[in-house]
Amino acid sequence: MTMSHSGGRRRPPTIHDVAREAGVSRGTVSRVLNGGHYVSPAAQEAVNAAIRRTGYVVNRHARSLITGRSDSIGFLLTEPQERFFEDPNFNVLLRGCTQALAAHDIPLLLMLAGTEDERRRITRYITAGHVDGVLLVSSHSGDPVAEQLREAGVPLVMCGKPIGVGSKVSYVAADDRDGARDMVRHLVSLGRRRVGVVTGPLDTPGGVERLAGYREVLAEAGIAYDERLVVPGDYSRASGEAGAELLLSRVPDLDAVFVASDLMAQGVLTALHRAGREVPRDVAVGGFDDSPAAVASTPALTTIRQPWDRISSEMVRVLLAQIGGDDQSAVILPTELVRRGST
Amino acid sequence: MTMSHSGGRRRPPTIHDVAREAGVSRGTVSRVLNGGHYVSPAAQEAVNAAIRRTGYVVNRHARSLITGRSDSIGFLLTEPQERFFEDPNFNVLLRGCTQALAAHDIPLLLMLAGTEDERRRITRYITAGHVDGVLLVSSHSGDPVAEQLREAGVPLVMCGKPIGVGSKVSYVAADDRDGARDMVRHLVSLGRRRVGVVTGPLDTPGGVERLAGYREVLAEAGIAYDERLVVPGDYSRASGEAGAELLLSRVPDLDAVFVASDLMAQGVLTALHRAGREVPRDVAVGGFDDSPAAVASTPALTTIRQPWDRISSEMVRVLLAQIGGDDQSAVILPTELVRRGST
DNA sequence: CATGCTTCTGTGAGCGTTCACAGTAGAGAA
DNA sequence: TTCTCTACTGTGAACGCTCACAGAAGCATG
Numbered sequence: 001m002t003m004s005h006s007g008g009r010r011r012p013p014t015i016h017d018v019a020r021e022a023g024v025s026r027g028t029v030s031r032v033l034n035g036g037h038y039v040s041p042a043a044q045e046a047v048n049a050a051i052r053r054t055g056y057v058v059n060r061h062a063r064s065l066i067t068g069r070s071d072s073i074g075f076l077l078t079e080p081q082e083r084f085f086e087d088p089n090f091n092v093l094l095r096g097c098t099q100a101l102a103a104h105d106i107p108l109l110l111m112l113a114g115t116e117d118e119r120r121r122i123t124r125y126i127t128a129g130h131v132d133g134v135l136l137v138s139s140h141s142g143d144p145v146a147e148q149l150r151e152a153g154v155p156l157v158m159c160g161k162p163i164g165v166g167s168k169v170s171y172v173a174a175d176d177r178d179g180a181r182d183m184v185r186h187l188v189s190l191g192r193r194r195v196g197v198v199t200g201p202l203d204t205p206g207g208v209e210r211l212a213g214y215r216e217v218l219a220e221a222g223i224a225y226d227e228r229l230v231v232p233g234d235y236s237r238a239s240g241e242a243g244a245e246l247l248l249s250r251v252p253d254l255d256a257v258f259v260a261s262d263l264m265a266q267g268v269l270t271a272l273h274r275a276g277r278e279v280p281r282d283v284a285v286g287g288f289d290d291s292p293a294a295v296a297s298t299p300a301l302t303t304i305r306q307p308w309d310r311i312s313s314e315m316v317r318v319l320l321a322q323i324g325g326d327d328q329s330a331v332i333l334p335t336e337l338v339r340r341g342s343t
Numbered sequence: 344m345t346m347s348h349s350g351g352r353r354r355p356p357t358i359h360d361v362a363r364e365a366g367v368s369r370g371t372v373s374r375v376l377n378g379g380h381y382v383s384p385a386a387q388e389a390v391n392a393a394i395r396r397t398g399y400v401v402n403r404h405a406r407s408l409i410t411g412r413s414d415s416i417g418f419l420l421t422e423p424q425e426r427f428f429e430d431p432n433f434n435v436l437l438r439g440c441t442q443a444l445a446a447h448d449i450p451l452l453l454m455l456a457g458t459e460d461e462r463r464r465i466t467r468y469i470t471a472g473h474v475d476g477v478l479l480v481s482s483h484s485g486d487p488v489a490e491q492l493r494e495a496g497v498p499l500v501m502c503g504k505p506i507g508v509g510s511k512v513s514y515v516a517a518d519d520r521d522g523a524r525d526m527v528r529h530l531v532s533l534g535r536r537r538v539g540v541v542t543g544p545l546d547t548p549g550g551v552e553r554l555a556g557y558r559e560v561l562a563e564a565g566i567a568y569d570e571r572l573v574v575p576g577d578y579s580r581a582s583g584e585a586g587a588e589l590l591l592s593r594v595p596d597l598d599a600v601f602v603a604s605d606l607m608a609q610g611v612l613t614a615l616h617r618a619g620r621e622v623p624r625d626v627a628v629g630g631f632d633d634s635p636a637a638v639a640s641t642p643a644l645t646t647i648r649q650p651w652d653r654i655s656s657e658m659v660r661v662l663l664a665q666i667g668g669d670d671q672s673a674v675i676l677p678t679e680l681v682r683r684g685s686t
Numbered sequence: 687c688a689t690g691c692t693t694c695t696g697t698g699a700g701c702g703t704t705c706a707c708a709g710t711a712g713a714g715a716a
Numbered sequence: 717t718t719c720t721c722t723a724c725t726g727t728g729a730a731c732g733c734t735c736a737c738a739g740a741a742g743c744a745t746g
Contacts, residue, residue: 012471014732025696030734038694057471061407062732066701070404075453085434095428098453102461107468109450110418110441118445125450128355128400237639266639296580357702368726373704381724405702408731689746697738702731709726716719 013054022050033058073101073319074131076111078119078138078145088291089308090137093159096312097135104320119145127152133319135159155322157315161205161330170322172314172331176206179304179335180213183286184258186302186337188221192256192284196229198243198268200260210260210288229254233264240267248275254283256343262287262294265301269342284343299341307333356397365393376401416444416662417474419454421462421481421488431634432651433480436502439655440478447663462488470495476662478502498665500658504548504673513665515657515674519549522647522678523556526629527601529645529680531564535599535627539572541586541611543603553603553631572597576607583610591618597626599686605630605637608644612685627686642684650676 019029024043031039032047039047050056064070075097077084084090098108109131113119123145126134133155136146146169149156158171187195197214200207211230218225228250233239240259244267247254259265265287269279277283279299287294290305314331321328362372367386374382375390382390393399407413418440420427427433441451452474456462466488469477476498479489489512492499501514530538540557543550554573561568571593576582583602587610590597602608608630612622620626622642630637633648657674664671 015734016732026733027696027735028694031695034734040694043695055467057467057473059408059471059732060473061404061413062701063734064404064701065402065408065703065732066734068701072452085431085438088428091428091434094453095455098455102455102464105464107452107454107473109415110437110453111450112438112441112445114442121445121448124398124400128402130400130403130450358704359702369703370705370726371724374725377704383724386725402702405731406704408702408733409704411731687746689744691742691744693740693742695738695740697736699735699737701733701735705728705730707727707729710724712721712723714719714721716717 012059013056014059015056017054018047018050018056021054022046068129069132070130071105072107072109072131074109074111074122074126074134076113076122076126076134076136076138076145078113078136078143084137088293089289089306092308093137093312096309097316100313100316104316113145123148126154133157133323135315135319138162155319157319157322159311159315161209163203163205168329170318170327170329172311172318172333173205174306174311174335175332176209176335177213177216179288179306179337180210180258180260181217182335182337183288183302183304184214184217185221186339186343187256187258187284187286188217188223190256190284190343193223194229194251194254195223195256195258196231196247196251196254198231198233198240198247198257198259198264201234202232207260214258226251233260235261235264237263237267240264241271242267244268244271245275248272248277256284256286258286258288260288262289262291262297262301262303265303265342266293266297269297269299269301280341280343286343290338294338294340297342302340302343303338305336305338307335355402356399357402358399360397361390361393361399364397365389411472413473413475414448415450415452415474417452417454417465417469417477419456419465419469419477419479419481419488421456421479421486427480431636432632432649435651436480436655439652440659443656443659447659456488466491469497476500476666478658478662481505498662500662500665502654502658504552506546506548511672513661513670513672515654515661515676516548517649517654517678518675519552519678520556520559522631522649522680523553523601523603524560525678525680526631526645526647527557527560528564529682529686530599530601530627530629531560531566533599533627533686536566537572537594537597538566538599538601539574539590539594539597541574541576541583541590541600541602541607544577545575550603557601569594576603578604578607580606580610583607584614585610587611587614588618591615591620599627599629601629603631605632605634605640605644605646608646608685609636609640612640612642612644623684623686629686633681637681637683640685645683645686646681648679648681650678 015026015029019026028043029047032044036044060071101108111122113122134149136156136158150169156169158169161171161173162169199211202208215225231243231246233243257268259268265285268285272279272283279285287301287303290303294301294303310333318328358369358372362369371386372390375387379387403414444451454465456465477492479499479501493512499512501512504514504516505512542554545551558568574586574589576586600611602611608628611628615622615626622628630644630646633646637644637646653676661671
C-alpha cells in the first residue's frame with residue numbers, strides 16, 4: 001500500500017517510478033503503455049500493477065515532444081459564432097465530437113475564429129502542429145481557412161459540403177437533397193399541389209440542395225414549377241415569418257409549405273396563424289432539422305431529422321483515418337422524415 | 344526572403360533555427376519569447392525579425408515539459424449534458440470562456456463527464472497536470488468532482504454558487520436573490536398583490552435564492568406569504584405549464600407570476616392562454632435568464648438578465664489569478680431587469 | 687557446437703524548450 | 717589600476733518520454 005496522492009500539488013509519478021516499482025526498465029513500461037507488443041505476460045502484469053499502485057498517468061507533453069503528435073484535435077468554428085451558438089444542432093455536433101474523441105482518449109480543443117486576427121492566430125497554432133487534425137464547421141462559402149489548412153497538410157474534416165468545388169477537402173454531411181425530396185414527396189402524397197418553399201441561404205450548399213430536392217419532386221409529380229412559390233430565407237425565425245407572408249400575398253390558396261429549417265418554420269406557423277390559416281387543414285407545413293423547436297411549436301412540426309449524432313461520430317472517424325493515412329473524401333448520411341402534427 | 348512553409352507537412356522551425364537566423368543563442372531567443380527582460384534592443388529586434396522570417400511558433404509541449412505548466416485549461420461539465428447543451432446560457436458561457444482565454448493565448452479543452460467512468464478518466468487527466476486549471480459547470484449539489492479537484496490542489500472556479508457549504512471553492516455567480524427581488528418588486532409596483540411563483544429546483548442554490556428573493560420582497564411589501572402561491576419547477580417548459588395550472592386551480596384570481604426561468608415562463612404563458620387569461624392584463628408574468636426564448640414568446644417576456652458575458656470573463660480572470668497564486672473565493676455579479684410585453 | 691530465428695529486455699540518445707549558472711563587456715567608484 | 721556593479725549573452729543540464737539498437741535468452745536447425 002503506497003500513500004495516496006491527495007493533498008497539495010505533488011510531482012506526479014513518472015515512467016521511471018513505475019519501472020522501479022515494477023522491477024523492469026523504462027522501455028518495458030513504455031511498451032506496455034503503447035499496446036504491449038513484445039512484452040512477457042509477467043512483465044505486463046507487473047507494470048499494470050505498478051501503474052495502479054502509483055496512480056501513474058502518462059505525461060502527454062513528453063510523449064508529444066518525441067512522437068511529433070499532439071494527441072489532441074481542434075474543433076474549429078470560423079465566422080458567425082452567434083448564429084451557430086444559438087443553433088441546437090451545433091451543440092449536438094460539438095457534444096458528439098467531444099464524446100467520440102473521448103472514446104479514443106483524445107482531448108478536444110475548442111477554437112473560435114470570429115475575427116481576422118483570431119483566424120490568423122489559430123491558423124498558426126494549428127499549422128505549428130499543436131493539434132493532429134481539425135474538425136471544421138464553416139457554413140460560409142469559400143472559407144480560406146479550409147484551403148490554408150489543407151495546403152499546410154493538416155488533416156481536416158468539414159461538417160457539411162464545402163462550396164468551393166475545386167478543393168479536395170473531406171467532409172461529412174446529411175443528404176440535404178434527399179431529405180428535401182422526402183418531405184416534398186410527403187406533402188404531395190397528402191394531395192397538396194400548391195406547395196410553397198422558404199429556402200435557406202442560397203450561397204450555402206444546404207440551401208441549394210434543399211431547393212433542388214424540392215424542384216426534383218415537383219417535376220417527378222408533374223407539377224409545374226412556379227417561381228411565385230419560391231421565397232428566400234436565411235434560416236432565422238423572422239425570415240420564415242416574412243417568407244410566409246410573401247407567399248400568402250402571392251398565392252393565397254397555397255396548401256403546403258416546405259420550409260428549409262425548423263426555426264423558419266416556426267415563423268411560418270406564426271404568420272399562417274395570424275392570416276387565419278389553420279395548420280395542417282388549410283396549409284401543411286414541413287420543416288427541416290428536427291430541432292427542439294420542432295416539438296415546441298404548435299402544432300408540432302413534421303420535419304426532416306438530420307443524424308447529428310452519426311455526423312459527429314463519422315467526422316471523428318474520418319479524421320482519425322486521415323491522420324492514420326487513409327484518405328476518404330466524403331460521407332453522406334441519410335436523413336429521416338419525422339411526422340408530427342403540422343402535416 | 345526564405346521560402347514560405349506551404350506544401351506538405353514540414354518540420355516546423357525550432358528555437359535553434361531562429362537563433363541561428365538571428366545570430367544569437369537559444370537562451371536569448373527564449374528570453375525574447377518570455378517577456379524580453381535582459382535583452383538588448385538590437386538582439387530583441389534581430390530575434391523578432393528572425394521569428395517573422397522563419398514563421399516560428401513555440402513548441403508548447405517542449406515548454407510544458409520543463410515548466411510543468413500546460414498553458415491550457417479545461418472547461419468541465421459534469422452531469423446532465425442534455426439539459427445544459429440545450430440551455431442557450433451554457434453556450435454563451437462556453438463561448439465567453441473560450442474567447443477570454445484566447446485573449447491570453449490559452450487553449451480551452453472541452454471535457455464532458457457524463458458517466459462515472461468518464462468522471463474518473465477526466466479527474467485522472469486533470470490531476471495528472473494536463474491542464475493548469477478548471478472551469479467547472481455543475482448545477483448539481485455536492486459534486487464530488489469539485490472536492491476531489493480541490494483536494495488535489497487543482498485551481499478551480501465554478502459557475503454558480505456550489506451547494507456544499509463547507510468547501511472553499513471559488514465561484515462566480517449572478518446575484519440570483521437580488522434579481523428575484525427586482526422582478527418581484529417590479530410586479531408589486533404594478534399593483535399586483537396575488538403574486539405566484541414557479542420555483543427552480545430547490546436542491547440548487549439558484550432555485551433556493553430566487554425563492555428567497557421572492558419571499559423577502561413580499562415581506563417588505565407587507566404581503567402575507569401564502570403557500571398556495573408557491574409551486575415547484577425544474578426549469579423545463581413542461582414544468583412551467585404544469586405549475587401554472589396548479590396555481591390557477593389553487594388561486595383563480597392570481598394576478599402575477601414570477602417564474603424562475605424563461606423556459607418555464609413560456610410554459611406558463613401557454614397554460615395561461617389556454618385558461619383564458621390575458622397577459623399582462625389579467626396576469627403579469629416575469630421570467631428569469633433573458634434567453635432567446637424570452638423574445639420569442641408572445642408576449643415577449645419581462646425577465647432578469649444574467650450577465651453571462653461578464654460571468655465568463657470573471658471566471659477566467661479568477662482562475663488565472665488563482666493559478667498565479669492569488670486566491671479569491673467568490674464573485675457575485677449584478678443582474679438587470681429587462682422589461683418587455685408580459686408585465 | 688555453431689547458427690539462425692524469435693521473443694523479450696535494457697540502454698543511450700534525443701525531441702525543443704527553459705532555467706541556473708557562468709561568463710563577458712562596459713561604466714563608474716575607490 | 718583594480719574592484720564592483722549592472723546589463724547582457726551563451727552553455728550545459730534537465731524535463732519525461734519514445735525509439736532504435738544491442739544484447740540475452742530459449743529453441744529449433746544445420
